[in-house]
Amino acid sequence: MKKIRKYFRPMLVALTVITIIETAAFLVLNRANAGSQNTPQEIDGYNIGQVSGDVQVDLKDIQTHASDVQAELCIEMPTLDPWNPYATLIVDGVAIPNSEVAVLDAKDPKVMQTANRCYLFTFPLSSDGSISGKGVLKLDKLWLELGRGQLTDAVIAEVRARLSKMAPGVDFEMVSVSGKGGGGVLINITSKPENMSDEDVERLIQRLSIDEISTNWQTEISLK
DSSP, rough: OOOOOOOOOOOOOEEEEEEETOOOOOOEEEOOOTSSSSOOOSSEEEEEEESSOOOOOOEEEEOOOOEEEEEEEEEEEESOOEEEEEEEEEEEEEEEEEOOEEEEEETOGGGGGGGGGEEEEEOOTTOOOOSSEEEEEEEEEEEGGGGGGOOOOHHHHHHHHHHHHHSSOOOEEEEEEEOOHHHHHHHHEEEEOTTTTHHHHHHHHHHHHHHEEEEEEEEEEOOO
């Protein structure tokens, strides 16, 4: 039976500064389309620890094509939440992050009801396609958006709590605005240290809105 693939990308908080008045910086949260095939590189979240021991990963298949390498991994997630995996392929000393990742059999409702899920990772190759016969495949981390990407009161409270530990003096408030399509929710930076720019605060809020678990699984693979 042919496997159904669902491509997704991290719905990271994309914060765009909008000047409403000179004394306040408002940030718009634009979230990526979950059906997109591209995965942003260097996902950076709030590290909540490391998977105890070696995370259980089963390498099912590895295929080398002219433009990419694809690896199918089945991963035992720490909980039933929709964790997203992030991997790296190291070839000839060069680290290649996955550009795409697809959960297999995505339309089967049972897939997200079990912690063991299978994914297809894609690692792009350089235009000349010249690689050696060996490589190292690493599962770097698992990440999960707080509130599954929804800015609930609980999510806002957790981000504020994390801010108070990592960057005392930084605070924000939620502001509802009207507009086309029903408007949206903006974040108003109400306070910050003098040594932090708006961009610094944006990146920090983005990071603290994501739970991250580091992993230590890796294996040597043959590239044919």
